[in-house]
Each structure stands twice: as C-alpha cells, then as structure tokens.
Amino acid sequence: MLRMSTLFLRTLRDDPADAEVASHRLLVRAGYIRRIAAGIYSWLPLGYITLRNIERIIREEMDKAGFQEVHFPALLPRDAYEKTNRWSEYGADIFRLQDRKGGDYLLGPTHEEMFTLMVKGEYSSYKDLPLSLYQIQTKYRDEPRPRSGIIRGREFVMKDSYSFDLTDEGLSQSYNKHRDAYIKTFDRLGMRYNIVSAMSGAMGGSRSEEFLAPCPTGEDTYVLCEKCGYAANVEAMKTVVVAVDFSSAPKMKIVDTPDTPTIDSLVNVLNEKFGSGYTGAQTLKNVLLIADGKNISVLVPGDREVDLKRLEANLPGVKEIRLFEDSDFAKNPSLVKGYVGPQDAQKFGLTVYADPRVAPGTSWVTGANKKDRHALNVVNGRDFTVDDYVDAAEVRKGDTCPECSAPVVIDHAIEIGHIFQLGRKFAQALDLTVLDSDGKSRVVTMGSYGIGVSRAVAAIAEQTHDEIGLCWPAEVAPAQVHIVATGKDDNPFNVADSLALTLEKLGVSVMLDDRRDASPGVKFKDAELIGNPIIVVVGKALAEGKVEVRIRRSAERREVLIADAASEIAKLLP
C-alpha cells in the first residue's frame, strides 16, 4: 500500500518551464520523473512503479508466447560491433568510452550482435530452432536532439526480442507470433494504436510493421485508409503505377518561357501565353540530387515536393543523399538550373528516378534544358526514359489508397513498437549457422522486435491525460484505487485504512492519502493529477455510512455503503 503520508513524492503546482508536451509536463508535475540532463531522467517512486507495471505486462505476454528472457550488459566491448561494421556505421549516435587500459567500449544502443552471439555460443542444430529470446534493457543513444521529455531520450528502456529460424517460413511464423503477442500487450496497456507498414530502415530486412500510438505530439507521420484499413508510415506508403495510353498525345514542342525558374513563375507564363488552365500539377519537377557521389534526377509532379526521407527509404543501398548545389551545376553545364528536363538525361550522366505519379505515358510541361525555354507535351516513354520508379513525392491527405483507391487521411503518432524480419544479415556477419537434417551448415534467419518501454509511459500519458492531470489505465496506474481520507477526526482515517486493507486482500492495489495536515482541496487536486483510475473519498458521506466512489476518467461519482464499498470498487476494475 502506498501511504501518501510517507510516500517520497512532491507534486508541483506550476508547470516546469522546460516541458512542452503534456506527458512531460504532467509526469514532472505529478512527481513521476525528474530531469537529470537532456534526454536523461530519474524515476521517482510513482514513475518507477508505473514503468515496472508496463514491464510486467510485457513480460507476461512475452512469456505466455513462449519467448525466454535473458539479460545482456549495457556496457559492451567494441569487437562484437566491429564484425558487423556498426562501430563505425552507427557513427555519432553511439556513446563510446574507454577503460583504463584504453580499450574501446560502448553503451549498447541495440543488441542484435549480443543475441546472435549468445545463440551461436549455445546452439548448433536445426533441432534447437525455432527460438525467441528477449530482454528488457536500458539503451543508450546519443540522439542529435533529444526531445519531448521521455518520448525521445538518450537513455531509455526498451524490450527487444529476436527470433531465430532455419527457414523463411519459420521466420514468418515467428514474426506472426510476435505480432500477436504485441497486440495483446498493447491492448492490455490500454493504448490506441495502428499497425502500419513500415520500412525496415538501416537494419535491412524485409517485412516490417510499426505499432503507432496516434497523438498530435507524435514525431511519426502515417497514412490511414478509413475505408479498407490500409495503414503505412509515409515512407512506406506505396503509390500504384498506372500506365496511360499516349498514342494520341500531341508532339513535343519547345516554347519560350522567359524568367521561369520556378514552378509558380512557369505556370503564370504558361497561362499568359497559351491560355488559362495550366496548374503546377501538369508540370514536371526535375529534382537533381547526389546519391553516394552519383548524379540522379527525381521526377515528381510540379505541385509536390520531393520527400527526402521517403526517397532515401526507397532507394535501397544508398547511404548519403543531398540536393544539388550551385557548385554541382557549375560542374555539369548541360544541366540548366530551373530549366532541367528529363529528355536526354541519361546522356548527361543522370540516373532518372520517377515517382509513380509520373506514370508511363503521362504528358508533362518540363524544362527544355536551355535557359528560358520549356517543352510542352513531354511524354514519359516517348520523349524521355525513366530508369526506375521510386516513391519520392510528398504524401498528402486525400491521396489514393493503394489497396482500395479511397482517399487516405494523415495523422501523427508515437512509435511504440517495431517488428521486422531481419533476415540473415547479422547471422551471416557473425557466422551463426546450424547443421540441417542433411548435415549441411545453414545460416539462421532472424526477426527483430522492439517495444519502447519508457516511451510507452509517455505515450500512454499523451493519449489518456486531460486538463487536470494524468489518467492511467488500471493495469498501468501506480495504484488501481486512490483513497482520500478527509476531515479532522480519526474516524474517516480509520475507515479509509480498513477499506484499503480489504481492497488489498481482494488483490486491488491501493494508494491511501492519509495525510493529516493537508486540506481536502490539496488531496483532491493531487489525486486527479496523479491519475489513478478510481478515487474513493472517505469524508462527509460517512454520516450516512457511505463513501464516495469517483471514476477519474469520466468524473462520474456515486456513494456506496461502507460495507459494499470494496466489492463495488472491485467490480469497476478489469
């Protein structure tokens, strides 16, 4: 039982000046967390209980699914990360340190290597598979910009699991088992979430889905089709390529378009000289970039920007990408800034990527590769050649769903889980093989599954709080019931105490405000701020032998007889 008279807790009346988002503000005000440095927080009793509640739920669901818990050090030697190249690839995001002998160490940002090596050390037969292991661990990443309190920290708690299988079908099954376990976990955590198609990112791999908790302060943007349920991270959103018949398209024509280096200026001149009706959507934007040292051109409709994140995510193998600068134009005189067109692009040494919206057979107004001149009726497949199609244009609300063609909506969310099929990358690099039934050695295939545990505290707070405080789901809250004793006589305190004991016997966790020196107003405000789901007030109603039961979330109140209170309250809980 948590007794407020002795609980290590000080709530704050004012919002902390350095907190912006609701979860951060309220977790600090309600005395759950305190900032130590940017992106690094301490957990006070209430916060730590909440965090452990979430861990407990995750553990229970992982164990139920048959996954086994292990634990690695957070402090790791360099060599394991050397073999997979990540000592260098992870770059500045890794916290590095040295021991007294000058040996290199790191604080683990993620533990693929350790899991792979652990399995390699113990298992060597196909009969040992499939296997899934997990850990709940503090991870460290030197984020360029920690933000939003506990949502994006430099130290954070994560549950990560890995599955080990012999075959692709096996991996698929392990993946689905994790997916099911995640659904059960997030349901119990009382979160709203969407499972969206995602890119597996820098880790490589194939199938990938994210669990996104919608909320306005979320950093992730995703599309959702309300008609068919299709959901995808914007990076992973697919656009269907639909070829158009161009046999009746008029011939390409070069026209004078003085001073039209931008889409807006071009549209104005087109409308002045060739009649109205031209819009940016009919023009073709040629965005020149340098991808790992090679010049590429990305074609998107003129009314859309290139989404560099999407482009990068959809150009596998490309590490670094940047826009053309003036010096790059200087090196390539055939490329005229503001008047670039895809005609002859390959002759100029460009690789041409087109967004699927620039479908085969579509006709465009685009640059003529000469200053102050543009070309009309430039048809894809007739007047220029696309080397490859790649999703690169910004995604907008109302874009068509790739599954059912209905308009999609766009929303923000916090990424709380990510599951993906890693494949054989790490097993290959670290030589994790098992002998198959034919006596041949085979590389194991892996899946990777993460849940942001400390982030979930913030995400739940974001989704459930209101103007007056936190508002936890019952399984997550520091206590399921918050009993407030009011008045100056001993009686209410005695009644509250015995009610608390009765509830605990029923398996209900209780926080008891037994402070004799605090006024009722203070106790009510604190109870609401702290956010336990049921608040019981023992005070005035005692005159009729009753206590008041309040539902924090709905603010609903009712009075029940003391004798019935414990069983009535227990009924309200899951």
Added chain:
RNA sequence: CGGGGCGUAGCGUAGUGGCUAGCGCGCCUGCUUUGGGAGCAGGAGACCGAGAGUUCGAAUCUCUCCGCCCCGACCA
C-alpha cells in the same frame, strides 16, 4: 550541425549600472482551519550557470565557455 529562445532559492518568476536581490508556491515553528491547491504571525533557504574583462561600483554591459528548451537537419 543551422535558426530561435532561455539560464536568478526545490519549483514558477521580478529585477536594463547604484543600498542588505524582490515576490508566489513549496519547506520549518506556533496558533487557528479541514469537501476543492486554507488564514495569521515568525523563520530557513541564492557563490544571480562558469570564467575573463569594462567600471569607483556588475544579476544588469562585453567576450569566451557550459547547460537547457523549441523549429529544422538527423534518428532500428
């Protein structure tokens, strides 16, 4: 890393060259009070982020550094 803002007591803040740095919350003592962040009286708590400089005199002006927040870049 680019742009913007900020650093004064545990928290929120006032103080643009001149007395001993002010206020609210919180904290301590006493009395009163107890259903919506109580009242009165007394009290403790600040090397004004750090260093250097200008000045008779610096929280206040200058420079450097450090830290924090926000936007962007970045990000299993």
